[in-house]
Amino acid sequence: MTVKSTARARKKAAPGVPDNLRNKGKDAQPELVQLLTPEGERVENPEFPLVITPEELRALYRDLVLVRRFDAEATSLQRQGELGLWASLLGQEAAQVGSGRAMRPGDYAFPTYREHGVAWCRDVDPLNLLGMFRGVNHGGWDPNEKNFHLYTIVIGAQTLHATGYAMGITKDGTDDAVIAYFGDGASSQGDVSEAFTFASVYNSPVVFFCQNNQWAISEPTTVQTRIPLYRRALGFGFPGVRVDGNDVLACLAVTRWALDHARSGNGPVLIEAFTYRMGAHTTSDDPTRYRPTEETEAWKAKDPITRLKAYLDREGLADEAFFAGIEAESEELGLRVREGVRSMPDPDPTLIFDHVYAEPHALVEEERAEYEAYAASFEGGENN
Amino acid sequence: MAGQLSIAKALNEALRKSLENDPKTLLMGEDIGKLGGVFRITDGLQKDFGDDRVIDTPLAESGIMGTAIGLALRGYRPVVEIQFDGFVYPAFDQIVSQLAKMHSRALGHVKMPVTVRIPYAGGIGAVEHHSESHEAYFAHTAGLRVVSPSNAHDAYWMLRQAIESDDPVIFLEPKRRYWDKGEVGDSAGLSLHEARVVRQGADATLIAYGPMVKVCLEAAAAAEEDGRSLEVVDLRSLSPVDFDALEQSVKRTGRGIVVHEAPVFMGMGAELAARLTERCFYHLEAPVLRVGGYHAPYPPSRVEEAFLPDLDRVLDAVDRALAF
Numbered sequence: 202m203t204v205k206s207t208a209r210a211r212k213k214a215a216p217g218v219p220d221n222l223r224n225k226g227k228d229a230q231p232e233l234v235q236l237l238t239p240e241g242e243r244v245e246n247p248e249f250p251l252v253i254t255p256e257e258l259r260a261l262y263r264d265l266v267l268v269r270r271f272d273a274e275a276t277s278l279q280r281q282g283e284l285g286l287w288a289s290l291l292g293q294e295a296a297q298v299g300s301g302r303a304m305r306p307g308d309y310a311f312p313t314y315r316e317h318g319v320a321w322c323r324d325v326d327p328l329n330l331l332g333m334f335r336g337v338n339h340g341g342w343d344p345n346e347k348n349f350h351l352y353t354i355v356i357g358a359q360t361l362h363a364t365g366y367a368m369g370i371t372k373d374g375t376d377d378a379v380i381a382y383f384g385d386g387a388s389s390q391g392d393v394s395e396a397f398t399f400a401s402v403y404n405s406p407v408v409f410f411c412q413n414n415q416w417a418i419s420e421p422t423t424v425q426t427r428i429p430l431y432r433r434a435l436g437f438g439f440p441g442v443r444v445d446g447n448d449v450l451a452c453l454a455v456t457r458w459a460l461d462h463a464r465s466g467n468g469p470v471l472i473e474a475f476t477y478r479m480g481a482h483t484t485s486d487d488p489t490r491y492r493p494t495e496e497t498e499a500w501k502a503k504d505p506i507t508r509l510k511a512y513l514d515r516e517g518l519a520d521e522a523f524f525a526g527i528e529a530e531s532e533e534l535g536l537r538v539r540e541g542v543r544s545m546p547d548p549d550p551t552l553i554f555d556h557v558y559a560e561p562h563a564l565v566e567e568e569r570a571e572y573e574a575y576a577a578s579f580e581g582g583e584n585n
Numbered sequence: 586m587a588g589q590l591s592i593a594k595a596l597n598e599a600l601r602k603s604l605e606n607d608p609k610t611l612l613m614g615e616d617i618g619k620l621g622g623v624f625r626i627t628d629g630l631q632k633d634f635g636d637d638r639v640i641d642t643p644l645a646e647s648g649i650m651g652t653a654i655g656l657a658l659r660g661y662r663p664v665v666e667i668q669f670d671g672f673v674y675p676a677f678d679q680i681v682s683q684l685a686k687m688h689s690r691a692l693g694h695v696k697m698p699v700t701v702r703i704p705y706a707g708g709i710g711a712v713e714h715h716s717e718s719h720e721a722y723f724a725h726t727a728g729l730r731v732v733s734p735s736n737a738h739d740a741y742w743m744l745r746q747a748i749e750s751d752d753p754v755i756f757l758e759p760k761r762r763y764w765d766k767g768e769v770g771d772s773a774g775l776s777l778h779e780a781r782v783v784r785q786g787a788d789a790t791l792i793a794y795g796p797m798v799k800v801c802l803e804a805a806a807a808a809e810e811d812g813r814s815l816e817v818v819d820l821r822s823l824s825p826v827d828f829d830a831l832e833q834s835v836k837r838t839g840r841g842i843v844v845h846e847a848p849v850f851m852g853m854g855a856e857l858a859a860r861l862t863e864r865c866f867y868h869l870e871a872p873v874l875r876v877g878g879y880h881a882p883y884p885p886s887r888v889e890e891a892f893l894p895d896l897d898r899v900l901d902a903v904d905r906a907l908a909f
Contacts, residue, residue: 339690344658351691355682361648362683365655372637373659391675395648402643556693557727559751563778563825565727 233443233475236450239503241511243450251454255518261449262513263527264298265506268318270531271327274538275317275334279484283542284334288315292447292479295505296412298322299452300380300474303460307348307377311363314352315412316382323349327534328541337548357383357390360409364396367405367463378406378464380456386417388433389425397437397469406463408456409434409471412446414478419491434471446476447505477503550576586741586769593763595737596626596702599744600664604634607662610748612639613649614666614702623668624704624763646672650679653699654687662698664748670705671714677722684753685728696751700744705733706796706846707893708761710886717883718847723755724824724856731823732777733757735798737767739821746777757823759796780827782834786816789840789906792831792857794820797844797894804899815903823853831857832864839870840906844894849877871909876902 234246272290279287290297293315301322304310310319320330329342333352340351353359363381370377387393388411400407413430415422422430434441440462444455452474459470477500481488488497513519554569590598603610612627618641621628631639642649646667653663667673673680680701687697707716724731730752734740740758747754754777775781783798784805791801798819805815818834820826835841841861843854854875861873876894884892 338692339686341690341692341694343694344691345695350658351687353683355678358651358678358683361651361679362655362658365652365657366659367655368652369656369659369661372661391645392647392651392679395643395645395651398643398645399648399652556689556691558730559688559693559696562730562752563828565825 233445234451234455235445235448236454237445237448237508237512239447239508241508241515243512243516246451246454249451249454249458251450253450253453258509258513259519259523261298261302261453262506262509262519263530264302264318264321265294265449265509266527267531267534268294268298268321269506270535271321271538272317274535275331276480276484278331278539278542279334284331284484285336286334286483286485288334288483289480290315290317292477292500292505293412293414293474294318295449295509296410296446296452296474296476299449300410300456300472303453303456304380305377305460307375308460309348309350309363309366309377309379310382311350311359311366311379312352312382313356313359313384313387314354315384316352319380319382320349323347325349327538328545331538331542332545335542335545337545338552357387357392357396359383360387360393360396361399363407364400364403364405367400367407367469368403370406371403376406376464378408378460380408380410380460382410382412384411384417385413385415385422385425385430386420387411388430397434397439397471400469401437401439404466404468406466407469408459408463409469410456411471411473412476413473414446414476416478416482416488416492418482418486419488429473431471431473434469439469439471441471441473443473443475446474447500447503447508449505449509586771589766590737590741590769591764591766592734592737592740592758593624593626595741595769596744596758597628597630598769599741599748600627600630601633603664603745603748604630604638609660610638610662610664611656612664612666613642613653614640615642615644615649615668617641617666622666624760626702626758626763627666646674646676647679650676650684650701654679654683654697657697657699658695662748664700664702667701667703669711669715670703670717670719673701673703673719680723680729680753680755681726685726687728688752689728697753698748698751699753700747700750700756701753702744702756702758704760704763705757706759706761707883707886707889708796708846710889712886713883716886716889718845718878720755720757720823720845721847721852724853728753729824730754730778731757732821733759733795733823734821735759735762735793735795735819736765738769738774739819741769742773743777743821746773750777757795761796762799765799775821778822778825778827780821780830781819782816782830783819784815784817786814786838788814788838789842789903790816790818790831790834790838791842791844791899791903792818792820793844794823794853795846797846800894800896801844801899804896804903807896808900808903813903813907826857826860828860828864831861835861835865835873836868839868841865841869841873842876842899842902842906843873844876844899844902846878846893848880849875850880852877871906874902874906
């Protein structure tokens with residue numbers, strides 16, 4: 202035995218990780234709920250049965266394609282200087298559409314800043330999402346209109362808002378439920394642990410939906426955790442499930458189950474959607490500095506859209522006219538988004554003073570008046 | 586309200602009234618249920634309103650604040666108790682980045698009617714992290730309202746006004762005055778953000794809030810024996826500040842002295858001195874002076890008297906102001 206292999210053997214047997222929680226080899230994946238293989242073959246899981254019509258399957262396909270098209274358009278708009286930044290969801294469409302479509306109208310979603318696919322499912326106008334990335338607002342849509350909260354940028358903070366909202370549902374006695382979205386990086390945040398604790402002890406109807414896309418900017422999940430993330434739930438006293446995050450059917454079935462579990466008074470569930478961030482963290486990031494190309498290539502074979510299309514083709518559930526129609530629709534969406542962003546007006550600078558408080562605040566009013574007087578001093582002057 | 590109430594009891598009555606008036610009002614905090622809070626401010630409320638409305642929470646301040654925000658989004662009106670001043674920092678992101686900004690970033694579509702009660706400041710011989718005056722952090726944050734009562738009447742009415750506000754309010758309770766008694770009148774008398782002249786005078790204006798109002802009143806009484814007439818203004822609100830009231834007073838007396846327990850450097854006094862200088866420049870007989878804590882961690886309790894402004898340090902500043 203060489204010195205090197207001895208060191209590796211020692212590392213493998215690191216103390217503190219119980220044997221039953223340790224991956225036992227490179228093929229030993231924890232159980233992953235999957236209903237559609239990467240090759241597009243339908244498989245059954247007795248714990249998560251899914252009855253779905255061809256029409257619903259086609260609708261999911263449409264969602265996936267349009268969401269990807271919207272996302273690609275936004276990335277282009279950033280490259281063209283129309284957006285300051287964009288956080289692409291490329292690769293995570295199935296996790297978002299599957300979970301988003303599992304929600305009922307009365308349910309509520311608390312997103313990170315990457316949940317464009319969930320927003321789509323909640324019928325939020327894509328242009329609303331682009332305002333903050335263009336810099337004309339910090340979100341600004343009415344969260345209660347579509348039960349889709351504003352994007353939250355401080356990592357993990359929204360999981361507590363989701364839990365508090367769910368505590369309110371319990372008090373109201375309705376059967377709504379909440380999804381708190383977060384990522385593998387956020388799983389290290391104290392707020393996420395606190396959200397797990399509050400949701401657990403108050404038995405709140407919240408589903409914690411973690412999209413483990415393997416990367417928190419440049420940090421792999423090994424920097425965040427030594428056990429599979431879904432197993433964290435066990436320590437907090439509620440169930441955790443790992444689902445194939447690139448399988449829209451599995452994400453739909455598991456999230457539907459979890460929401461029903463939560464809304465029936467059984468408390469929270471943690472779902473770890475095992476997926477992959479195909480693009481950069483944001484348009485400001487350069488993954489070539491830290492991520493092996495082979496890894497990204499390997500995940501391409503698990504693409505969520507390719508596999509659903511393969512299934513639709515194989516089963517004869519959609520014809521050429523359908524696919525052509527979706528293609529045309531996606532071009533229309535791209536055009537609408539492009540034109541919508543380019544014609545998005547800059548706000549009046551006095552927006553700065555609007556809505557700082559709900560009720561009048563003397564200092565804000567004073568500074569608004571100061572600014573307006575200052576701005577007016579240029580009108581008609583040599584600087585104008 | 587008949588008879589004399591302690592500040593603690595006045596706060597308790599204000600919470601009771603708020604719970605009675607609005608079924609959406611909730612209390613959340615550590616040990617606020619059966620125990621009634623470590624200072625007994627919530628005494629008896631869980632018994633009368635149930636553990637669904639007077640909620641003992643896990644020991645996690647960020648969790649308390651974050652879930653209060655979620656409850657507010659659902660239409661509730663949470664009143665949060667942070668057990669001691671020094672324990673609020675784990676909730677700082679939720680207060681400063683989430684609670685304070687939510688209304689603005691939603692362009693007014695959601696409101697955050699959350700009251701954060703914090704027993705603050707020193708003078709009770711406590712251990713570390715139990716005597717801090719961190720009002721400047723919160724007053725510096727747009728989106729928050731910050732107030733601090735100094736007497737039983739204001740404790741009752743300002744807490745009721747804070748809870749009724751649709752904005753988040755940081756409600757700083759001067760813990761060493763909890764047991765001071767006073768009359769609670771039948772109406773508030775002032776809106777939440779108005780200052781009150783609590784003693785009239787001609788030679789200088791002492792500006793204070795919370796625990797230091799009493800010190801300033803004592804200093805003014807002592808100064809009177811030396812033939813000096815000091816005005817005392819109870820600021821009451823730290824964001825927004827009632828600058829009109831301060832300006833009026835300082836223009837009349839020609840001298841302003843700000844007194845607070847918080848460290849002087851970058852404290853409320855810095856802002857008050859700057860603004861009063863701008864507003865009253867040609868009326869000032871002396872620079873606006875500041876009396877407060879030092880640029881040091883709050884000291885062990887055996888020496889806290891040296892850190893805290895007292896009657897003598899206030900009178901010393903009065904001497905300096907009058908010597909100009």
